[in-house]
Amino acid sequence: MTAADWQSELRSRGYRLTPQRQLVLDAVRELGHGTPDDIAGAVQAKSPSVNLSTVYRTLDLLEEVGLVTHTHLGHGAPTYHPADESDHVHLVCTACGDIIAVPEAAVEQLVGSLRDLNGFEVDVTHMAMHGRCAGCAGSTDEQEHQ
Amino acid sequence: MTAADWQSELRSRGYRLTPQRQLVLDAVRELGHGTPDDIAGAVQAKSPSVNLSTVYRTLDLLEEVGLVTHTHLGHGAPTYHPADESDHVHLVCTACGDIIAVPEAAVEQLVGSLRDLNGFEVDVTHMAMHGRCAGCAGSTDEQEHQ
DNA sequence: TTTTGTGCAAAGAGTTTGCAGGTTG
């Protein structure tokens, strides 16, 4: 999506174009993924006066408009990323904390069977799946990265 | 697991048996599932002086010992339940907030394919899957239950 | 110039922690 595109997208919904909103969108695209705090940091590196609460409000707005989305990796802050980024599922290892991205194709059987059985349309990108990675599956030392 | 069983289980790990711990375990079993706050409420109905922080500490301990587990249904407080309860996956509808429990068997293909492809051992019960239920899949009114 | 957006400060949910005193084994 070009700059002109999302700017008119915003305006067509009655939202205004502000430097803060441009900075937040830029930061999300620059970082690829990040927590509200990460994003605020990136924004403030360019414009220190931008407030954290503005970042929260702006992320909500950008999400509503469809420019960004977020994923819950665990109990902490969510991760925001550009909405057009190729969809993938996050696997979080509860032992070592590693985050593995697998293509959505790997879980399409799951999506299909839940749709067939329950009519439920799963969004597998919204919440990570937890478990133990190949390296940790055998060992027993938990580190509680949940 | 009988009362004597888990009591010796605790002791064999060097933990002590206290009335608070018995009350918390009882409450989890009685409720079937509940947030730390729910559980504290149930405990305090019987023994008002038990502190919330004790409930948190006790839930951690009971989880470490393997008597309870928890599931993240969304961005709020986690849900604790007895560890021996039959495993199921939670589907949370982002439109109406409904929570649907499906047997783990419905997702065993997923578990198998991730194990084969990545060696990753998924625990599908630890985090809910989000999406839209049969009733809401067509409509567009979000209620943001995340 | 009207409406929307922003910064700031305060409050809110959920959870953790330090510590002094109480309890278990």
Added chain:
DNA sequence: CAACCTGCAAACTCTTTGCACAAAA
């Protein structure tokens, strides 16, 4: 009686909100 556990209060993380002022259209 020694190690462990609890209650209490304070602190902490993440997020939301009310309000007066500033900026966009």
